[in-house]
Amino acid sequence: MTVVALILVGIAAGVIGSSLGIGGGLIFVPALVLLLGFDQHLAEGTSLAVILPTAAVGAWSHHRQGRVVWRTALGVGAAGIVGAIVGSRVAFSLDGVVLRRLYAALIAVITIEMIIRSFRLGAGPQEQDPSPEDAVST
Amino acid sequence: MAIGLVAGFIGGLFGVGGGIIVVPALVLLLGFTQHHASATSTATIVASSGAALATFALEGAVDIPAAAVLVAGASIGAWWGAHHLHRISEVWLLRAFTAVMVLTVVRLVLV
Numbered sequence: 001m002t003v004v005a006l007i008l009v010g011i012a013a014g015v016i017g018s019s020l021g022i023g024g025g026l027i028f029v030p031a032l033v034l035l036l037g038f039d040q041h042l043a044e045g046t047s048l049a050v051i052l053p054t055a056a057v058g059a060w061s062h063h064r065q066g067r068v069v070w071r072t073a074l075g076v077g078a079a080g081i082v083g084a085i086v087g088s089r090v091a092f093s094l095d096g097v098v099l100r101r102l103y104a105a106l107i108a109v110i111t112i113e114m115i116i117r118s119f120r121l122g123a124g125p126q127e128q129d130p131s132p133e134d135a136v137s138t
Numbered sequence: 139m140a141i142g143l144v145a146g147f148i149g150g151l152f153g154v155g156g157g158i159i160v161v162p163a164l165v166l167l168l169g170f171t172q173h174h175a176s177a178t179s180t181a182t183i184v185a186s187s188g189a190a191l192a193t194f195a196l197e198g199a200v201d202i203p204a205a206a207v208l209v210a211g212a213s214i215g216a217w218w219g220a221h222h223l224h225r226i227s228e229v230w231l232l233r234a235f236t237a238v239m240v241l242t243v244v245r246l247v248l249v
Contacts, residue, residue, distance in 0.1 A: 009208060013215060014214060018215070025152070041197070044199070046201045047154070052187045055181075059184050067178075072164070072178050073178045073181040076178070077185035080145055083142060083148075083186065091193075103246065106152055118229060118232040
């Protein structure tokens, strides 16, 4: 049962991530907490363990297509390591319930941004991304 | 570098990738195209999520078998989405996902 739920969550995250460009962490963490009863810290650690290999494969394929600007990536990535160590230490200094409420605040902000984006998309076809699929469907 | 510090901090604190910070920052502050921004962001996420994962692993807060199953599911989903999703309108997918997110925020606060 748990395995089935995990596979379904993974599939949903893959579909949503590939089409809307939303990172898996926004899906894995709440799904693990709400559907599978994970504690907030364990959900976040498990989410990171999914993000790392996924990002590594993605970075490799982007690199082969020559899209990664490495000078920027190295600078931002190095600073990202420092930020990540500080951020994860702060996460462990907080109680799970406090961390979960902060996480809820983060996704509330992102949700508001998405509501605005969906209204913009719905406002008119001329504002949509002019990709070939859109040209066919609209 | 400030972009990396903020994104890494958010990523480490909340167990997310940090692309939500890096991609818009590269586009708006450094004038990257969307494609170059998301590609470059993916590379930075490898570094920051690796560092955050190390901390969570040291604290014993990683469920490796669950992560492995999620990776498998996500690969299937990404493959399926890339091949079949153009049949579904992006607007409706976004609206449906937004509705789920609203419910999620409510549940997370109430649990």
